[in-house]
Amino acid sequence: MTKKLADEIQRRRTFAIISHPDAGKTTLTEKLLYHGGAIHEAGEVKGKATAKAATSDWMSMEQERGISITSSVMQYEYRGKHVNLLDTPGHKDFSEDTYRTLTAADSAVMLIDVAKGVEAQTKKLYEVCRYRHLPIFTFVNKVDREGKVPLELMDEVESTLKMSCYPITWPIGIGSRFYGLYHRHEKRVYASKMLNGELHTEDYAVSDFNDPILDEKVEPDVLAEFREEVELVDATMENLAPEDVLSGKVSPLTWGSAKYDYGVTNFMDIFESYAPGPVPRKSFGEDLDPCSKDFSGFVFKVQANMDKRHRDRVAYIRICSGKFERGMKVKHMRLGREIRLAYSNQFFADERVTLDEAYAGDIVGVNDTGNLRVGDNVTTGKKVAFGAIPRFSPEFFAKIRLQDMGKKKHLEKALRQFSEEGSIQLFMQPSVGWQDPIIGVVGELQFEVMLHRMQEEYNISVKLERTSHSVARWPRTKEGEAYTGEIKGSMLNVVDMYDEKVVLLEKEWDLNWAERENPDVVFATSIQPTR
Numbered sequence: 001m002t003k004k005l006a007d008e009i010q011r012r013r014t015f016a017i018i019s020h021p022d023a024g025k026t027t028l029t030e031k032l033l034y035h036g037g038a039i040h041e042a043g044e045v046k047g048k049a050t051a052k053a054a055t056s057d058w059m060s061m062e063q064e065r066g067i068s069i070t071s072s073v074m075q076y077e078y079r080g081k082h083v084n085l086l087d088t089p090g091h092k093d094f095s096e097d098t099y100r101t102l103t104a105a106d107s108a109v110m111l112i113d114v115a116k117g118v119e120a121q122t123k124k125l126y127e128v129c130r131y132r133h134l135p136i137f138t139f140v141n142k143v144d145r146e147g148k149v150p151l152e153l154m155d156e157v158e159s160t161l162k163m164s165c166y167p168i169t170w171p172i173g174i175g176s177r178f179y180g181l182y183h184r185h186e187k188r189v190y191a192s193k194m195l196n197g198e199l200h201t202e203d204y205a206v207s208d209f210n211d212p213i214l215d216e217k218v219e220p221d222v223l224a225e226f227r228e229e230v231e232l233v234d235a236t237m238e239n240l241a242p243e244d245v246l247s248g249k250v251s252p253l254t255w256g257s258a259k260y261d262y263g264v265t266n267f268m269d270i271f272e273s274y275a276p277g278p279v280p281r282k283s284f285g286e287d288l289d290p291c292s293k294d295f296s297g298f299v300f301k302v303q304a305n306m307d308k309r310h311r312d313r314v315a316y317i318r319i320c321s322g323k324f325e326r327g328m329k330v331k332h333m334r335l336g337r338e339i340r341l342a343y344s345n346q347f348f349a350d351e352r353v354t355l356d357e358a359y360a361g362d363i364v365g366v367n368d369t370g371n372l373r374v375g376d377n378v379t380t381g382k383k384v385a386f387g388a389i390p391r392f393s394p395e396f397f398a399k400i401r402l403q404d405m406g407k408k409k410h411l412e413k414a415l416r417q418f419s420e421e422g423s424i425q426l427f428m429q430p431s432v433g434w435q436d437p438i439i440g441v442v443g444e445l446q447f448e449v450m451l452h453r454m455q456e457e458y459n460i461s462v463k464l465e466r467t468s469h470s471v472a473r474w475p476r477t478k479e480g481e482a483y484t485g486e487i488k489g490s491m492l493n494v495v496d497m498y499d500e501k502v503v504l505l506e507k508e509w510d511l512n513w514a515e516r517e518n519p520d521v522v523f524a525t526s527i528q529p530t531r
């Protein structure tokens with residue numbers, strides 16, 4: 001390993017923002033990119049999205065519906081760190097995509113609306129982060145608005161998520177009585193005033209939260225409440241141990257307003273100090289050193305037809321070790337042969353830039369002709385198996401009715417494509433196979449996107465015929481092997497795209513019955529692809 005390789009790898013920071021829709025993820029992303037020099041004025045991110053929508057019709061659907069369906073990767077440099085920000089779709093119906101994206105991150109930023117506290121989607125995504133022991137940074141947004149009492153909000157985060165927070169900044173008042181942020185480590189106040197709807201900022205040193213200078217600047221009842229809260233916080237939380245952040249035990253907490261760009265650089269400084277570089281990934285049960293000289297990585301996302309003019313398909317690879325070079329040959333573990341990773345892209349505020357090299361921690365988007373699927377592993381060294389991309393039980397199921405029977409081959413191609421991207425799951429009945437596949441999705445909106453894309457990208461009109469199923473389970477033995485015996489109960493036996501046995505049931509009640517009647521069978525809700 002050369003020093004340059006190790007230096008480059010160690011300065012990588014790869015994270016995703018998790019939040020409930022409307023908490024301010026787009027606004028915060030924009031400010032991060034702005035301070036990281038990746039964009040030059042606020043509004044560029046949304047502007048780019050509009051331009052992109054013009055070239056890709058299914059993305060126009062995102063615009064119409066005001067939802068973000070796709071996710072991409074953005075980069076910026078901050079204080080010597082090369083930061084990769086993984087964007088995730090905000091809508092809950094695409095949460096599977098978000099789960100997959102989180103497998104490529106080394107840390108997460110949890111964004112919370114000061115008035116709303118911990119919301120449903122945030123909680124769900126937090127669970128995924130905790131399962132992976134990801135370090136989590138909490139940013140409470142919209143302090144320029146009326147919201148919950150800070151201490152109560154922090155208690156809510158801690159008790160709802162069963163996680164400890166360590167506040168580094170603390171707000172002096174909230175909403176119209178917001179006087180700035182007190183930085184507990186720097187002993188500085190980042191003050192602000194709302195004037196004609198604009199926030200004006202200054203910062204000044206203080207000895208601590210009792211400094212008399214605050215009496216001159218802040219109205220008495222706001223100050224009294226602030227002092228009471230910080231006294232309590234100081235008394236219980238003196239130090240922040242970096243190892244507790246890295247293990248996900250304690251979340252550094254900061255406050256701010258993404259809209260008014262307040263507290264954002266404070267947050268960025270804290271993130272830069274505490275966020276981990278590329279963490280070793282487990283392969284065959286062993287930690288793989290990210291600084292090893294061999295390149296390795298896994299595909300966590302495949303996206304097709306991003307630009308209709310090119311009919312392209314991009315596979316996003318998270319690099320787990322070593323260095324990537326454009327055009328390099330790698331071993332494709334599932335196919336058992338070499339492939340060339342050509343035409344690599346990196347994504348710069350939503351624009352593609354050709355990339356010649358990248359390092360562990362980075363994400364590269366490689367143009368793919370159909371070799372790469374979600375969960376695939378590639379390497380230039382010894383065998384790897386990162387295999388950490390879970391599949392989840394769909395909740396909605398349908399069969400497809402083709403209007404023009406001459407388009408059967410097109411339909412098969414489209415379904416294969418969507419399934420390899422992970423945007424739908426496909427189930428086959430052994431007797432009929434491709435004649436009558438069943439499609440499963442986690443959120444209804446996935447059906448809508450699928451129908452739209454079939455029309456736009458493959459020119460096929462189909463109708464959906466819903467089936468009465470609502471549960472899919474992968475039967476396993478207690479040891480985690482595929483269960484091959486007979487299973488009692490009312491269910492449809494199918495196989496998934498990886499040829500794994502799956503049972504589809506109509507109701508939870510049927511599942512409960514089957515679980516009682518088949519004590520040897522574990523009905524797994526999600527599985528890791530085994531091949």
Ligand code: G4P
Pocket residue numbers: 019020021022023024025026027028090141142143144145256257258259260
């Ligand atoms: P999302 O990606 O998490 O869904 O949220 P987004 O950034 O789109 O923000 C949702 C709304 O919240 C937007 O308002 C945005 O301006 C507002 N917002 C974000 N951060 C802050 C903040 O710190 N303070 C305040 N007061 N508002 C904030 P909108 O009315 O939907 O859109 P816009 O017209 O303001 O762009």
